[in-house]
Amino acid sequence: MTRPDSAVPGNAVPADSAARAVMSSGDVSRALRRIAHEILERNKGADDLVVLGIPTRGVALARRLVKVMEEVEGTSVPVGALDVTMHRDDLRRQPTRSPMHTDIPGAGIDDKVVVLVDDVLYSGRTVRAALDALSDLGRPRAVRLAVLVDRGHRDLPIRADHVGKNLPTSSSERVQVRLAEHDGDGDEVRIAGGEPR
Amino acid sequence: MSALLITGADLAGAGAQDLLVEDGVITEVGSVRTAKGADVLEADGLVALPGLVDLHTHLREPGREDAETIASGSAAAAVGGFTAVLAMANTSPVTDTAEAAERILDLGRAAGLVDVQPVGAVTKGLAGEELAELGLMHRSRARVSVFSDDGKCVHDARVMRRALEYVRAFGGVVSQHAQDPHLAGPTACCHEGELSGRLGLPGWPGIAEETIVARDVMLARHTGSRVHIAHVSTAGSVDVVRWAKAQGIDVTAEVTPHHLVLTTDLVSGYDPTFKVNPPLRPLEDVQALREALADGTIDAVATDHAPHARHDKEHAFVDAAFGMLGLETALAVVSDTMVRGGLLDWAGVARVMSVAPARIAGLADHGRPLATGSPASLTLVDPSAEVTVDRSASLSLSRNNPWHGRTLRGAVHATVLRGRVTALKGAIS
Amino acid sequence: MTAILTAQTSPGHTRQHLLSVHDLSTDRIREILETAAQMHAVQRREVKKLPTLRGRTVVNLFFEDSTRTRSSFEIAGKWLSADVINISGKGSSTSKGESLRDTALTVAAMGVDALVIRHSASGAAQQVSQWVDAHIINAGDGTHEHPTQALLDAYTMQQRLGDLSGRHVAIVGDLTHSRVVRSNLICLGKLGARVTLVAPPTLMPSGIASWAASDGFELSHDLDAVLPTVDAVMMLRVQRERMSGGYFPTAREYTVGYGLTRPRLDALVAANPEAVICHPGPMNRGLEIGADAADAAQSLILDQVSAGVAVRMSVLYHLLAGEEGSAS
Numbered sequence: 001m002t003r004p005d006s007a008v009p010g011n012a013v014p015a016d017s018a019a020r021a022v023m024s025s026g027d028v029s030r031a032l033r034r035i036a037h038e039i040l041e042r043n044k045g046a047d048d049l050v051v052l053g054i055p056t057r058g059v060a061l062a063r064r065l066v067k068v069m070e071e072v073e074g075t076s077v078p079v080g081a082l083d084v085t086m087h088r089d090d091l092r093r094q095p096t097r098s099p100m101h102t103d104i105p106g107a108g109i110d111d112k113v114v115v116l117v118d119d120v121l122y123s124g125r126t127v128r129a130a131l132d133a134l135s136d137l138g139r140p141r142a143v144r145l146a147v148l149v150d151r152g153h154r155d156l157p158i159r160a161d162h163v164g165k166n167l168p169t170s171s172s173e174r175v176q177v178r179l180a181e182h183d184g185d186g187d188e189v190r191i192a193g194g195e196p197r
Numbered sequence: 198m199s200a201l202l203i204t205g206a207d208l209a210g211a212g213a214q215d216l217l218v219e220d221g222v223i224t225e226v227g228s229v230r231t232a233k234g235a236d237v238l239e240a241d242g243l244v245a246l247p248g249l250v251d252l253h254t255h256l257r258e259p260g261r262e263d264a265e266t267i268a269s270g271s272a273a274a275a276v277g278g279f280t281a282v283l284a285m286a287n288t289s290p291v292t293d294t295a296e297a298a299e300r301i302l303d304l305g306r307a308a309g310l311v312d313v314q315p316v317g318a319v320t321k322g323l324a325g326e327e328l329a330e331l332g333l334m335h336r337s338r339a340r341v342s343v344f345s346d347d348g349k350c351v352h353d354a355r356v357m358r359r360a361l362e363y364v365r366a367f368g369g370v371v372s373q374h375a376q377d378p379h380l381a382g383p384t385a386c387c388h389e390g391e392l393s394g395r396l397g398l399p400g401w402p403g404i405a406e407e408t409i410v411a412r413d414v415m416l417a418r419h420t421g422s423r424v425h426i427a428h429v430s431t432a433g434s435v436d437v438v439r440w441a442k443a444q445g446i447d448v449t450a451e452v453t454p455h456h457l458v459l460t461t462d463l464v465s466g467y468d469p470t471f472k473v474n475p476p477l478r479p480l481e482d483v484q485a486l487r488e489a490l491a492d493g494t495i496d497a498v499a500t501d502h503a504p505h506a507r508h509d510k511e512h513a514f515v516d517a518a519f520g521m522l523g524l525e526t527a528l529a530v531v532s533d534t535m536v537r538g539g540l541l542d543w544a545g546v547a548r549v550m551s552v553a554p555a556r557i558a559g560l561a562d563h564g565r566p567l568a569t570g571s572p573a574s575l576t577l578v579d580p581s582a583e584v585t586v587d588r589s590a591s592l593s594l595s596r597n598n599p600w601h602g603r604t605l606r607g608a609v610h611a612t613v614l615r616g617r618v619t620a621l622k623g624a625i626s
Numbered sequence: 627m628t629a630i631l632t633a634q635t636s637p638g639h640t641r642q643h644l645l646s647v648h649d650l651s652t653d654r655i656r657e658i659l660e661t662a663a664q665m666h667a668v669q670r671r672e673v674k675k676l677p678t679l680r681g682r683t684v685v686n687l688f689f690e691d692s693t694r695t696r697s698s699f700e701i702a703g704k705w706l707s708a709d710v711i712n713i714s715g716k717g718s719s720t721s722k723g724e725s726l727r728d729t730a731l732t733v734a735a736m737g738v739d740a741l742v743i744r745h746s747a748s749g750a751a752q753q754v755s756q757w758v759d760a761h762i763i764n765a766g767d768g769t770h771e772h773p774t775q776a777l778l779d780a781y782t783m784q785q786r787l788g789d790l791s792g793r794h795v796a797i798v799g800d801l802t803h804s805r806v807v808r809s810n811l812i813c814l815g816k817l818g819a820r821v822t823l824v825a826p827p828t829l830m831p832s833g834i835a836s837w838a839a840s841d842g843f844e845l846s847h848d849l850d851a852v853l854p855t856v857d858a859v860m861m862l863r864v865q866r867e868r869m870s871g872g873y874f875p876t877a878r879e880y881t882v883g884y885g886l887t888r889p890r891l892d893a894l895v896a897a898n899p900e901a902v903i904c905h906p907g908p909m910n911r912g913l914e915i916g917a918d919a920a921d922a923a924q925s926l927i928l929d930q931v932s933a934g935v936a937v938r939m940s941v942l943y944h945l946l947a948g949e950e951g952s953a954s
Contacts, residue, residue: 083664086676086706086943096948098657099664136673391833397748397770397805400832467749511727511757513747515768 018192019176023165025186028148028179031164032061035146036068038162043113046073048141050109052082054118054130055100060181061148062117078105082116084129087136102133109138119177121147124158149189151175167191201616202232206240206577208567209247210543216245218573221615226569238618240577243610246547248280248574249528250554250563252372252451253347253427253499255520256282256313258304260289265504265594267301270524271310272592273502275620277524278576278609281312281555281563286323287348293318293329295337302339310619314558317341319360319371323349328360335367342559345372347427350409352378357413361422368559370449372425373413375434376475381405386515388461388476396465398515401476403431410434414441414448425557426450428501430475432485439494449557451499452486454530455521455599459483463599469510469517470599473503490549491540497554500527504595522598525591528578530600532607536580543580551576562615573616582608592625641950643762644941645752647773647812655816658940659781665943666936668705678947679708687733688744688765689715694907694931695765695775699742702938708739708946715745726750727757734758740946743767748805761945769803775906776809778937780817782930783858786902791818796852798824798884799862799914800873802831806862806906811843822856824849826883828873829864849884854897860904861886864914877913886919895924902926 023031043049046069053062059081066079085091085099116130127145134140146162151169167189169175174192178185201218208214208226217225217232256270265273267284274282284301286292292301298315305313317334321327323346334341344364351357351373360371381401387393389400410426414437417424429435429450441448455473460480463471471477489495503520510517531550535541541549555564565571583606588598612620619626644650650658668674684703686696696712703710715729724732726745734741740761743751748768755762766772784790795814801807801823814821821843823830830845831837838845846852853859864884866877874880881887886894886903894901903915903925911917920927 086664086678091678091947092949094949096944098661102664102667132677136675137671389832391837394831394833394837395808397768397808402832467753469753508725508728511725513726513745513750513753513768515747515749516726 019190021188021190022167023149023189025188028164028187028189031148032064033068035162035164036065036072039065039115039144039146040069040072042144042161046075046077048112049077049115050105050107050112050140051077051079051115051117052104053079054116054126055081055083057177057179057182058116058118060179061119065117065146078107080105082130082133084126084133087129087132088125089129090125104137109134109140111139111141113142113144114140115144115146117146119148119179120175121145121150121158121160121163122153124154124156127158128156148177149175165189200232200235201238201573201613201618202229202235203238203240203245203577204229206243206245207543208245209547210244213241216567216573216575218613218616221573221617223567223569223571223573226567238577238611240610242579242581244543244578244580245567246278246543246576246578247551247564247567248612248614249278249550249576250558250560251279251282251500251502251524251527252343252497252554252558254282254284254502254524255287255504256284256301257504258288259300261506263594264506264509267304267313268308269592269594270502270504271305271308271313272625273522273524275310275612275614275625276592276609276623277526278528278578278612279311279524280574280576280612280614281314281558281560282524283314283316283343283558285345285347286316286318287346291318291322292316293321293323295330295333295339298334298339298341299337310625311614312560312563314343314560315339315341316347316372317344319344319346319351320356325349325351325353325356328356328363331360331363331369332367335369342367342369343372343425343557344369345374345427347372347374350374350376350378352409354412354416358416358420361416361420361424365420365422370423370425370557372427373409374427375406375409375413377405377409380408384515386472386476386519387464388478390461390479392461392465396467398464403433403478403482406431406475407433407437410437414438414446417441417448418444418446423447423449428453428456428475428499429486429489429495430456430478431482435485435489435494439489442494449496449553450494451497451554452490452495453501454498454523454527456486457483457490457498458530458534459599464514467514469512469514470521470597472514472517472519473521474519487535487538487540490535491545496549497557498527498531498549499554500524503597504593505597506595510597520597522591522593522595525593526586526598526600526605528576528609529584529586529605529607532578532580533605537606543578573613575613576609577611577613579608579610581606582610584608641755641759641761642945643755644773644945645755645762645764646771647776647809647816650816652816655777655780655813658777658937658944659784661940661943662777662781662933662936665939666933668939669932669936674705675707676705677707678943679703679706682708682739682946683737684708684710684740684742684942685733685738686710686712686742686765687715687730688712689750690744690746690766692744692766695744698934699765699938702935702942705935706939706942708942726753730754730758734760740942763941763945766805768805770805771809772805773809774934774938774941775806776813777941778930778933779806779810779860779904779906780813781937782904782926782933783902785929785933786926787857787900790814792820793857794820794822794855795858795860796822796824796856797860797862798849798886800829800864801825801834801862802829803865804862810860811841815841815843820844822846822852824852824884826874849890850893853890853894856894856901857898858902858904859886859894860906861915862906863908863910866910866913881913885913886915888916888918891916891919891922895922904930906930
């Protein structure tokens with residue numbers, strides 16, 4: 001079965017009044033600020049960092065993280081996008097969709113510390129596909145994962161290095177991430193009761 | 198043979214009568230009270246027609262017995278209501294000698310289900326250059342009087358002229374497959390028009406037929422001969438034939454059941470079932486052909502039954518063999534289209550499917566009125582039966598049937614050949 | 627979200643195919659072209675492989691020679707990690723070999739996911755799709771269609787000209803015998819371009835006037851009048867053998883009337899310096915297209931070739947990568 005919250009990239013999430021909010025706009029911005037600091041702390045600065053967001057909402061989050069990091073360190077940090085559609089191992093379970101844009105900053109990823117950024121970590125398949133895609137693009141020295149929400153239910157042995165919020169969910173629930181860049185209004189993370197399985 | 202009493206049949210639309218048949222001849226018509234020892238065939242609600250005659254059939258034997266044999270084709274003919282069929286000459290070897298014609302005659306007699314009358318080739322080997330032994334074929338036991346290179350056109354005007362003149366000596370007739378090879382070559386397979394352009398199929402323009410028809414009626418006039426046009430397919434050809442008859446030119450014409458119904462758009466799916474020569478045409482031509490059949494401009498319906506082994510049809514459209522089955526469905530198609538459509542009554546069906554073809558072919562024993570003294574070759578039709586065509590339920594060896602899945606009103610109930618029931622309810626007797 | 631290619635599905639099978647551009651909606655075409663842009667980026671990387679179609683088998687079943695198209699599909703499949711096999715079919719009935727159906731069934735019985743079919747007979751791909759349980763991609767059937775060619779032509783023009791909506795494209799040459807023109811007419815029409823077909827009357831398909839009227843494209847016999855008004859001109863190959871069919875008297879006369887000669891190139895560039903020149907290849911230099919035009923800055927001919935792989939990767943991806951199921 002497809003996981004309902006591996007949402008079709010690019011589609012705005014409709015406001016669903018049956019959902020309950022678990023992160024407000026302020027919660028989101030505080031979490032991102034903390035994650036940006038954690039990344040810099042772990043890396044002991046911004047050297048050799050390349051931040052790649054996984055489309056769709058991972059890209060906006062990556063840009064926000066980089067903005068904070070640049071404020072803190074006073075240097076620029078390369079940021080880009082890594083589309084993983086073509087590397088997914090679960091393509092046969094869904095209708096095909098167009099891959100999104102992959103934009104690797106000019107200096108590449110060889111010998112860099114790549115920080116992958118996504119909005120929700122769930123089965124781990126997206127991240128696994130991202131690791132595959134990265135290996136076709138170069139040889140990073142290290143790969144770290146930053147996510148806004150970790151909702152559990154991993155299919156693969158994958159964990160995030162930096163987590164905005166841990167959200168225990170049941171697999172019948174849907175996690176909706178709304179970001180100002182895509183969905184208008186303010187940021188929000190909600191959980192909606194899903195259809196019974 | 199014991200006597201046969203057919204009760205209550207509507208005689209070609211003239212009213213219900215009984216028919217008593219003895220020794221292959223109709224001996225009594227009317228209310229027959231006693232018929233001791235006669236087999237009874239109840240025909241209440243059925244229409245009786247003189248036995249159907251097909252001017253144009255391909256029985257494929259000798260040469261392509263994988264597609265059809267004279268025996269299997271005869272069975273299909275009998276079930277289709279036919280008591281006589283003319284077997285075209287494009288066999289392998291070609292029927293262009295007396296011996297070849299007699300062989301087909303004998304095979305037909307051995308099958309014994311329908312009178313198989315061989316057609317002789319016009320030219321040797323159908324090559325279109327030298328006349329075949331037309332006279333010897335006529336003098337043979339086969340008494341060939343219809344000659345045709347069908348499959349190919351006698352396109353050399355001089356050869357056609359000589360053939361028309363030559364057969365006059367013994368009352369023969371040339372049946373022309375009208376297709377100018379320079380306007381419609383061997384790959385032409387789809388009516389030339391917008392559809393052939395869109396589909397990318399080589400076009401077969403109506404003028405390739407019409408120019409030959411026009412030429413041949415003028416040749417017939419000039420030579421004082423008879424000419425017959427096979428499988429007329431366009432309104433333009435109809436116009437030419439109509440004009441020619443008005444001039445008193447001795448021309449006759451036939452149309453196939455499929456050209457009375459099926460249109461070129463059926464080819465859109467590239468299904469070779471609908472590949473035929475001449476090709477299916479647009480609705481305007483189909484309508485003109487129906488009117489022409491109704492008003493007598495076209496004299497007869499002829500099936501052009503063209504069986505093909507599956508592997509000859511299962512090619513790309515352009516490469517597939519031309520032709521459709523027709524013997525078993527012809528009467529039903531004419532009934533459903535022309536009678537139900539109000540264009541022909543049953544007397545008209547008798548005319549176009551029996552009387553006229555028998556006359557054109559010179560078959561004295563067929564197409565006779567259902568009256569005392571006539572040979573008892575007749576067809577009983579159920580005018581209201583509705584049958585859905587199933588191509589797998591066919592007595593032909595082939596399956597290239599364009600009517601599969603269609604429901605047609607009108608079905609042959611029984612066929613009688615000189616007093617013997619050859620087919621009853623879709624099966625051989 | 628419905629499947630991308632709502633193309634022909636054969637009765638009894640729920641496969642999707644790419645048999646004709648007719649069956650792609652405008653949105654679908656745009657999606658395929660967008661994906662092609664991403665695939666084009668892959669071509670420029672050092673590791674030109676994507677694992678997307680690993681384990682899938684694609685057979686190029688070519689009954690008609692075409693090294694260019696076949697190798698383009700082969701590379702496209704391999705860069706998506708599919709297993710690609712090339713089979714030369716002998717399909718014509720005149721060779722008295724297997725029927726087309728038997729050939730197709732035999733190949734498919736070996737267990738293939740997709741058959742890329744090239745045949746000299748119009749309709750062959752569609753017929754095979756009725757017989758065989760595999761995805762069918764039409765790589766050119768007779769004089770009927772060549773859908774991936776039209777897609778790569780549109781992609782190439784779009785890369786240079788931007789959105790093709792409202793642009794004027796002229797297609798010039800032997801239209802009667804060209805499958806490229808039929809596919810391009812449909813594709814460009816769906817993308818909102820205006821199309822004018824230019825050819826002598828003998829090289830226009832039958833029924834073209836009513837076809838043009840119902841599908842909204844234009845016809846002309848005067849190349850010089852049309853050239854100054856176009857954003858793109860697509861020259862089609864003209865075969866010298868057509869002279870024997872009476873289609874035109876001599877090669878010289880054809881070139882003077884309909885060739886993209888140096889003077890015509892100059893007139894085109896003077897009227898519209900941004901105009902582009904396309905040719906699906908192979909070219910008859912000097913007949914339908916002069917050397918100057920073929921090698922001009924305006925020429926997209928080599929771009930078309932490079933786009934071919936990206937577009938075919940996109941088509942293979944959209945046809946094979948997603949879930950099996952009936953199209954909408």
